[in-house]
Amino acid sequence: MTSTKSIAAGTGGARVELRAVSKSYGDTSVLHSISLDIPAGAFVSFLGPSGSGKTTTLNLIAGFLKPDCGDILFDGLSVADTPPNYRDIGMVFQSYALFPHLTVCENVAFPLRMRTRMSKVAIRQRVAETLELVQMSAFGTRHPRQLSGGQQQRVAMARALVSNPRLLLMDEPLGALDKQLRDQMQFEIKRIHRRVGSTFIYVTHDQSEALTMSDYVVLMNKGEVAQAGTPSELYVEPAHAFVADFIGDSNILTGSVLSVSEDVASVSLRMGVTLTVPRRNVPVSVGQEIAISLRPEDIRLRQPAHAQQGETVRGRVIELGYLGDSYKLCVAISADTLRVKVPASMAAGVSVGGDVELSWNKDAPRLLRV
Amino acid sequence: MSPVSVFIYRTRLLPAILLGPCLLWIAFFFLIPLITMTWRSLSEGGFSVAAYHEVLTSPQYLKVALNTAQVLTLVTIATLILGYPIAYILTMTSGWIRALILILVSIPYWVDVIVRSFSWLILLGDNGIINKTMLTLGIIDHPSSLLYNRTSVLLGITQILLPMMIITLYGAMIRIDRSLLRAATIHGASDLRAFWHVFFPLSLPGVYGACLLTFVLGLGFYVTPALLGSPRETMITQTIMIEATENLNYEHTSAASIMLLVVTMAIVMVYNRYFGLDRLWGGGKT
Amino acid sequence: MKLSWERIALTLAAVAVLSYLLFPVITVIALSFSSANYLAFPPPGWSLQWYRQMLGDPEWLNAFWVTIRVGVLASVIATLLGVPAAFALTRFVFPGRSLLNALILSALVTPPIVSAIATYLMFVQIGFINSIVGLACAHAVAGIPFVVINTAASLSSADHDLERAAIIHGASPLSAVCRITLPIIAPGVLVGFILSFVHSTHELLIATFILGGVGKPISVKMWAQVQSTTDPSVTAVSTVLIGVAVLTVLTVSSARILANRRAN
Numbered sequence A: 001m002t003s004t005k006s007i008a009a010g011t012g013g014a015r016v017e018l019r020a021v022s023k024s025y026g027d028t029s030v031l032h033s034i035s036l037d038i039p040a041g042a043f044v045s046f047l048g049p050s051g052s053g054k055t056t057t058l059n060l061i062a063g064f065l066k067p068d069c070g071d072i073l074f075d076g077l078s079v080a081d082t083p084p085n086y087r088d089i090g091m092v093f094q095s096y097a098l099f100p101h102l103t104v105c106e107n108v109a110f111p112l113r114m115r116t117r118m119s120k121v122a123i124r125q126r127v128a129e130t131l132e133l134v135q136m137s138a139f140g141t142r143h144p145r146q147l148s149g150g151q152q153q154r155v156a157m158a159r160a161l162v163s164n165p166r167l168l169l170m171d172e173p174l175g176a177l178d179k180q181l182r183d184q185m186q187f188e189i190k191r192i193h194r195r196v197g198s199t200f201i202y203v204t205h206d207q208s209e210a211l212t213m214s215d216y217v218v219l220m221n222k223g224e225v226a227q228a229g230t231p232s233e234l235y236v237e238p239a240h241a242f243v244a245d246f247i248g249d250s251n252i253l254t255g256s257v258l259s260v261s262e263d264v265a266s267v268s269l270r271m272g273v274t275l276t277v278p279r280r281n282v283p284v285s286v287g288q289e290i291a292i293s294l295r296p297e298d299i300r301l302r303q304p305a306h307a308q309q310g311e312t313v314r315g316r317v318i319e320l321g322y323l324g325d326s327y328k329l330c331v332a333i334s335a336d337t338l339r340v341k342v343p344a345s346m347a348a349g350v351s352v353g354g355d356v357e358l359s360w361n362k363d364a365p366r367l368l369r370v
Numbered sequence B: 001m002s003p004v005s006v007f008i009y010r011t012r013l014l015p016a017i018l019l020g021p022c023l024l025w026i027a028f029f030f031l032i033p034l035i036t037m038t039w040r041s042l043s044e045g046g047f048s049v050a051a052y053h054e055v056l057t058s059p060q061y062l063k064v065a066l067n068t069a070q071v072l073t074l075v076t077i078a079t080l081i082l083g084y085p086i087a088y089i090l091t092m093t094s095g096w097i098r099a100l101i102l103i104l105v106s107i108p109y110w111v112d113v114i115v116r117s118f119s120w121l122i123l124l125g126d127n128g129i130i131n132k133t134m135l136t137l138g139i140i141d142h143p144s145s146l147l148y149n150r151t152s153v154l155l156g157i158t159q160i161l162l163p164m165m166i167i168t169l170y171g172a173m174i175r176i177d178r179s180l181l182r183a184a185t186i187h188g189a190s191d192l193r194a195f196w197h198v199f200f201p202l203s204l205p206g207v208y209g210a211c212l213l214t215f216v217l218g219l220g221f222y223v224t225p226a227l228l229g230s231p232r233e234t235m236i237t238q239t240i241m242i243e244a245t246e247n248l249n250y251e252h253t254s255a256a257s258i259m260l261l262v263v264t265m266a267i268v269m270v271y272n273r274y275f276g277l278d279r280l281w282g283g284g285k286t
Numbered sequence C: 001m002k003l004s005w006e007r008i009a010l011t012l013a014a015v016a017v018l019s020y021l022l023f024p025v026i027t028v029i030a031l032s033f034s035s036a037n038y039l040a041f042p043p044p045g046w047s048l049q050w051y052r053q054m055l056g057d058p059e060w061l062n063a064f065w066v067t068i069r070v071g072v073l074a075s076v077i078a079t080l081l082g083v084p085a086a087f088a089l090t091r092f093v094f095p096g097r098s099l100l101n102a103l104i105l106s107a108l109v110t111p112p113i114v115s116a117i118a119t120y121l122m123f124v125q126i127g128f129i130n131s132i133v134g135l136a137c138a139h140a141v142a143g144i145p146f147v148v149i150n151t152a153a154s155l156s157s158a159d160h161d162l163e164r165a166a167i168i169h170g171a172s173p174l175s176a177v178c179r180i181t182l183p184i185i186a187p188g189v190l191v192g193f194i195l196s197f198v199h200s201t202h203e204l205l206i207a208t209f210i211l212g213g214v215g216k217p218i219s220v221k222m223w224a225q226v227q228s229t230t231d232p233s234v235t236a237v238s239t240v241l242i243g244v245a246v247l248t249v250l251t252v253s254s255a256r257i258l259a260n261r262r263a264n
Helices: A053-060 A104-113 A121-132 A148-159 A180-198 A207-213 A231-236 A241-246 B001-009 B012-039 B050-055 B059-092 B093-108 B114-124 B127-138 B151-175 B178-184 B191-220 B221-227 B236-245 B250-275 C005-031 C049-056 C058-091 C099-111 C112-126 C132-157 C159-168 C173-202 C205-211 C218-228 C233-263
Strands: A016-025 A027-037 A045-049 A071-074 A089-092 A165-169 A199-204 A218-220 A222-230 A250-258 A266-268 A274-278 A289-294 A299-303 A312-322 A326-333 A334-344 A355-360 A366-368
Touching: A016 A053, A027 A053, A027 A222, A027 B001, A045 A053, A045 A207, A053 A089, A053 A165, A053 A199, A053 A218, A053 C005, A053 C233, A089 A148, A089 C159, A104 B093, A104 C058, A121 A148, A121 A180, A148 A165, A148 A180, A148 A274, A165 B221, A180 A207, A180 A241, A199 A207, A207 A231, A218 A231, A218 A312, A222 A231, A222 A241, A241 A250, A241 A289, A241 A366, A250 A334, A250 B093, A266 C233, A274 A366, A274 B236, A299 A334, A299 B151, A312 A334, A326 A355, A355 B127, A355 C173, B001 C173, B012 B250, B012 C058, B012 C099, B012 C132, B050 B250, B059 B093, B059 B151, B059 B191, B059 B236, B059 C005, B093 B151, B093 C233, B114 B127, B114 B151, B114 B221, B114 C218, B114 C233, B127 B250, B151 B178, B151 B221, B151 C005, B178 B191, B221 C218, B236 B250, B250 C099, B250 C112, B250 C233, C005 C233, C049 C058, C049 C233, C058 C132, C058 C173, C058 C218, C112 C132, C112 C205, C132 C173, C132 C205, C173 C218, C173 C233, C205 C218, C218 C233
Parallel strands: A045 A199, A045 A218, A089 A165, A165 A199
Antiparallel strands: A016 A027, A016 A071, A218 A222, A250 A266, A250 A289, A266 A274, A289 A366, A299 A355, A312 A326, A312 A355, A326 A334
């Protein structure tokens, strides 16, 4: 591995593999034997609640932590013995970590000065190009404390990208920004990813952010990978209850299996209704306690006066929330509550305390592994 | 890859390498001298504790020790009473007022102890301002001897230790969560009661720490009692110093020093057990 | 700011205590310009005689020079030893850390007479008596806690991610510390250096034992003078020292303000 690096446009990203990586702090195990295969040039999110191990995984890939066992490979070569400064990584930190005593230009030029032997002129040009990429060209001579949060975030990205690293790590970079700026920056980051082509690994606890931005999502929980796949795989085919609950909003209904056939299973729900649910290859046996996920937006409203079709459940509205484009309802059905989300146009005449009938497509409920 | 980088990446010894020189220095220039002194203290007439015995039974040392303890207790109380309001004001103000008061409090701290003690000679002397004022006002008809007694020593030591007390108290007070006070006033407490029931109890660990520090620093006082006091006001450091420089009795002085050190460490350890030493060092914010 | 009796009482108390603290300092400065040969305040007349006497006495000038050399040497040693130690104590967790922390700080709580006699007894064995280097070495021990405390405070309040950001983008650990961390903590280190220097200039007991003879520093000479004469000659030296102290405080305050700005 050389310490000089030439900057070629679009060198492409690195394929990042983790093989059975574990990490503990003293007696506490933080990661249990994680294995991942991230394709070159992909945009991957590490998603999960706090304590799930996503930031630890990021720090292991960066080299700030060393795994207790297992291996980490970039493009098929182990980086276990490579110090972080030689891994050819760019990183955006949660606190941006811009060097306060340097100007924006000097901040962005830093990786070039450290990693390459480019001339001052070449460095200046590359810095200018990168600042243009993040639309911060006018701020070159300012100091970080003179910039707003969103501006600092862009400069941090520029610094991470300037030397065309094969891997870009981002640790909850948008956490400190307000919603509007966050939404805007999400698209910015995607645009930059398409332009640059490196592998992006993005840590977040915000599942909608992960779904919007990523090619692949790795959902982690308690030091393990709960599910890894494309955003739609995680949303439409959650592997088990945790995934269904974390991704999007979901009603988790519990019940016991009454009968099983090849395609469907009949489940008696605790809330007093029997459902026939597509099996989708989930192994079930009669009498088994099982969970079913049902997304609020898959449930439709019908006032009791209208004619009934298909499977319906009757309940009473106990909460009603207005979201502008839709309504969120809490409907009580015997002892249970179902959350329902309907477009505003479909919710005419609904009020708290009123009765409603709920229905959904046969395919909407999903059997979950527990 | 540079071997240095790889070495730093692989090694667990980095803290040891960083601390090593410092600890070696302290071991050589601090611990070894202490060991040398301990050895000397046990060398009176062969290997014995005779020196300790003589010091402990010497009426002179006992008298001085008693005087030291009394003076320092009074000094600690005085600095606490005078210093607490200032520290409180510092905590409650902000901006330029706080900065100004901090500077004013700090300036004496950086003036020599000799100078500050000396200035009391000027104030309290026969031609000093207090005597002159009283003469002019006709309260007395000849200068009264205000110096060379316990009061002048107290005034001097208190003044010298006061900045340290203020800054230590301030360091502890500044960490008290102000929203607790606001919570108290919102729920009906007057300013005074909020102070007494909320602020004051929370400041107590800081108070203990500051008192400890003041007392321990007071044990080292030499110049002030020598300059401002009579032989009755001799404090422990003076006695040891005189015996070392005039009588050249290093066995006695070593023994006395060791005992002084033990007393100091005992006080510090007792405090640490109950309150933890890190509260003393205000430094930055935790 | 409401004007309650509590605030008035507090303000009066503050004025009183601050006067108690500062008045002696002011008296000394005033007396250094006194024309009298005895300690009279207010002075009967003004003159520069004491300054002339001080500047004309080679012993005083030599003493100043000795004090500066000892102070600078001691503080440089304390800084070179203390800054890495501060890194070790704030950035790493290892067994025995609090014990080592206590050891480093113990120099501050040790009674000076203990250090003085102990140092003397040992220095006699190794021939470090009457040596400027010797006194500096002893003073460095007391300077180390000042450097460690202030550097550690700067380090803990600085953003930890800054060093990591430098390293991940290609800087070696040493390079990251030198280019990024040190400039940011420099004001804290400077404060520690200055505190160590000032402490060394005031120190009397160790100096008496180690360097009490021909090449004595200011503190020893001042003490001798104060005990032998009753005239205000010492006040001239004192005023110079007070000037140094005021400069110190101003520098330290500015350094602290600079440190806060840099860390943000």
